[in-house]
Amino acid sequence: MNMKAPRGTQDLLPGTTEKWQYVEAKFKDLCNRFNYSEIRTPIFEHTELFQRGVGDTTDIVQKEMYTFTDRGDRSLTLRPEGTASVVRAFVENKLFGLPSQPTKLFYFGPMFRYERPQQGRMRQFVQFGIEALGSADPAIDAEVISLAMSGYQELGLRSLKLVINSLGDSESRTNHRNALISHFEPHKEELCGDCQLRLEKNPLRILDCKKDSNHPAMETAPSILEYLNDESKLYFEAVKIHLDQMGIAYVVDKNLVRGLDYYNHTAFEIMSEAEGFGAITTLSGGGRYNGLVEDLGGPETPGIGFALSVERLLMALEAEGIELPLNNKLDCYFVALGEKASSEAVRLTYELRKAGIQVDKDYQDKKFKAQFKSADRLNAKYVLVLGDDEIENKIVNVKDMNSGEQEEVAFEQLVSYLQEVLRGGK
RNA sequence: GCGAUCGUGGCGAAGUGGUUAACGCACCGGAUUGUGGUUCCGGCACGCGUGGGUUCAAGUCCCACCGGUCGCCCCA
Structure with a gap:
């Protein structure tokens, strides 16, 4: 197949x-x-x-x-x-x-x-x-x-x-067409096969021919501009x-x-x-x-x-080597450690998305470090870290991937916090 | 429709008839337990576009087909 x-x-x-x-x-x-x-x-x-x-x-x-x-x-x-x-x-x-x-x-x-x-x-x-x-x-x-x-x-x-x-x-074209036919007719045998056909079907196209472009008759061919x-x-x-x-x-x-x-x-x-x-x-x-x-x-x-x-x-x-100004950054990436946190991350991810924030998370059960790698590869602006400690305190550790700084944000504040920083930063 | 050239893993690329198909990038895992872009170690093609054929033996030779690229024709 x-x-x-x-x-x-x-x-x-x-x-x-x-x-x-x-x-x-x-x-x-x-x-x-x-x-x-x-x-x-x-x-x-x-x-x-x-x-x-x-x-x-x-x-x-x-x-x-x-x-x-x-x-x-x-x-x-x-x-x-x-x-x-x-x-x-x-x-x-x-x-x-x-x-x-x-x-x-x-x-x-x-x-x-x-x-x-x-x-x-x-x-x-x-x-x-x-x-x-x-x-x-x-x-x-x-x-x-x-x-x-x-x-x-x-x-x-x-x-x-x-x-x-x-x-x-159409009047100009008809006159021009007739002029072309009578111009090329005497040279018919010298033209390429395609052009011999064009002479009858569409003589205008002879002017376009690359094979016959050096033929002397091309130079002197009647121009449409003269027949307008x-x-x-x-x-x-x-x-x-x-x-x-x-x-x-x-x-x-x-x-x-x-x-x-x-x-x-x-x-x-x-x-x-x-x-x-x-x-x-x-x-x-x-x-x-x-x-x-x-x-x-x-x-x-x-x-x-x-x-x-x-x-x-x-x-x-x-x-011309022109790069289009495409946005290839992801706003947020969730990094979760442990079963409880992973589950909570699913919920929070949905909350954020409903609030209009672009978020993604790991779906391949990757190790903590590998999740960070994913975030990096996706050009995430912010990584949202969620582990046992955070679950306990109902907070998310928000890391700015550009500056490397981290901030603890309460669950209820997360949407407004991210909206704030995403509006402000790039 | 015509001419030329090419077709090896996700990508690039060695291999020019004979043991387990180099190497680089990417990817996955690890370098004492929760923080990326560097480094080091390990893993990763049962397969060389497809189908025939030649040969003791073919990714390597032959044929056909499919596909890519370049040129012609023509066009966007």
Whole structure:
């Protein structure tokens, strides 16, 4: 029997989960400040949602989905990304009808893609993402980008690179697409196999190809920026002006292409330039997707969002040597000697816990000295010593592990005493 | 899906065909009876990813599978 976690999945254990909680709390706080509310959607959806939403020609849909048939003969798929589900929920629950628009949502949760695992790429991974639905104001594009950047920066990341581009509206994209096809068509035989396919399916992606990046035709390829119509051009300019005013640095990369079909206008990626980060440098990506809500059966509604990988975020923190300010101390540890004292310690431990104090005790019948060792290992701030003498006098010997000083405290005073010292000291 | 590389106790790591699988960390116990983080002593793999095969003999050689890592593709 194979008792290992499936390929591309991992257990997050104590010592690590604290970091996840910290990061999650940071982004939840950030969303609160930016006024984004949490949405929780199912982890699986009808397969069709992703085929329509993400796009039939994308790699994600073509070869990376965890699709299965349930007992009711429905084709379901473990979500490979978050936007399609959020938009579906937006439409289904008619959130467009709520008085406060745009609808600003965030989510946190596992995504699933069948890929060859490697550092920073798991088959199950966790994304944090936000979506703003119902506004076509360039300021909200800047807001989304600023939220992403703030999150990373507040966690301490410095080696960040924000890359932006505009994919234009559908008119601009069609014109650009035609231009690309006629540009690369004469060179078709010189391109790699993948690119020959891309020429028909999605010529935009040729610009992304690493194999053909040195081909002379790449240099002269028509840029989407040249094909933006006036409206798209103005929109992109407005986004950049907002970013400038906010003091958010960026570089424009005309070859930045996103892998999902629904994007248009603003597209962006945030990358880490930290040393030793490996081949995968993208921390997060996002963009505008006007038209997606309609595609999924809703009213005409513009939208923009982004998603980041928590795994990659933690990798970036590690690469930059950033320690999160985690609290790894235990308030109190009970050390009891003898049967009577052990029994009394059980009772007192419960009393303290009910009073809101963090306490633990030995459950392995360890020797006195070993109990102290446990307390030390758990970083206990105070050790509560209970033996025959103390039982006799109804007191507890409270030892401050930092200073080494001890104080005798009566049973009835214990709660208030500990509350006092824990509030005062660290 | 393709290429490369690796897989020994809780962790790190020796072992390069042949007696009881080094060593370090961690852990457990002890160094005269109730006070931790130091030191000293002792204990701790019936097993070398899994399954086959070669051999008198395999952790050590061969094959398959599983898994990790790195790169490609793609992406978060």
